[in-house]
Amino acid sequence: MTYKKLIYPIGIFILLLSACGNHTDRDDKDTTSYIPQAPCYDDSSMWYIRENNGVKQAADVFYIVSTWEKDWTTTDGSICHYADVYNPEHRADMDKEISRIADYMGDAGDFYSPYYRHITIEVWATQNEDTINNRFRTAFDDVRRAFDNFLQRRSDTDRPFILAGFSQGGKAVVELLKTMPADVARKLVAAYVLGYKVTPADTLATENIRPARGATDTGVTICYNSVSDVRYIKPVVAAPCAMCINPVNWHTDATPAILQDTITVTVSPEHHVLVLNGYNGSEYHPILGFLNVGDFHSCEPWLYQESLHENILARVNAYYAKKRT
Structure with a gap:
């Protein structure tokens, strides 16, 4: 979960009221909490879209943003544990991350990222998986509907696609893979789960989750988390x-790699994380005392962005090469 760390120019979006997202609700686990109006993904204001018509072998990108909002209070005193997609400030917060991701992932093809009612940083700070999963159901309902809309709104619905998400967005990627029909999964170039886990139970839940073994295998899942030490x-x-x-x-083994001439990045095969030496992550402040404290959670999409940019293009090329054979 990043939280209001990035500063980046954003576009101006016009807020449109949607006929298919005009309801509100109450959190079923807490009668005092408030769930904002659901987004309607036929409404273009519920998307960040960047078109790229200059790619011959294109793959569209579906990106799911991380956590940006804190708990907030409505005018009647109800607590909300979700982002409000109809709040221009909340969409602008999400844009800070999405626009930077589009700068390097968008070279693969058209780039789509939905605004959704992501759960707040305080929900994650409970570190209680039941609480997180219960409240994430609302967030994932948005993501699932947005993904269905993405599959329909693309200019070429037969074109392959890339899934990617950071932190809470990575959790959503995992859940999408678990619910994805086989005919859709065949068009998947790769799924990038940045700064979130793929559990053993996740891998048993679907054949759509297969770990990447190299730089150009396709239909696979890329997953990593970065720490200074496994403790x-x-x-x-x-x-x-x-x-x-x-x-x-x-x-995927412990062969070290050198990043930016000074940072050594090594997989811990036992713990399935990256261990970094020569990097202190000082540009990322601790998040409520439980993230960016010995771990490098907030760095995941940014520290490796050049490698990710090159790899996405390489996997897209590999997908088309395989299709031709």
């Missing part, structure tokens, strides 16, 4: 985890 693994995002791949050298 700083945070279970709420990183354990138990069934897979990890080094995004610098694309090895």
Whole structure:
């Protein structure tokens, strides 16, 4: 979960009221909490979209943003544990991350990222998986509906696609893979789960989750979390985890890789995390005392972005090459 760390230019979006998202609700676990109006993904204001018509072998990107909002209070005193997609400030917060991701993932093809009612940082700070999963159901309902809309609204519905998400967005990627029909999964170039875990139970729940073994295999899941030492693994995002791949050298064993000339990145095959030496992550402040404390959670999409950019394009090329054979 990043939380209001990034500062980046954003576009101006017009808020449109949607006929298919005009209801509110109460949290079924807490009668004092409030759930905002659901987004309607036929409404273009519920999307960040960047078109890229200059790619011959294109793959569209569906990206799911991480956590940006804190708990907030409505005018009648109800507590809300979710982002409000009809609040321009909340959409602008999400844009800070999404626009930067689009800068390097969008080279693969058209880039789509939905605004959704993501759960707040305080929900994650409970570090209680039951609480997180119960409240995440609302967030994932949005993501699932947005993904269905994405599959229909693309200019070429037969074109392959890439799934990617950071932190809470990575959790959503895992859940999408578990519910994805086989005919849709065949068009998947790769799924990037950045800064979140893929549990052993997740891998048993679907054949759509297969760990990446190298730099160009397709239809696979890329997963990693970064720490300074394995004692700083945070279970709420990183354990138990069934897979990890080094995004610098694309090895799954303990072969080290050098990043930016000074950072050594090594997979711990036992713990399925990346261990970094020569990096202190000082640009990322602790989040409510439980993240960015010995772990490097907030760095995941940014520290490796050059490697991720190159890898996405390589996997897209590999997908098309395989299709031709």
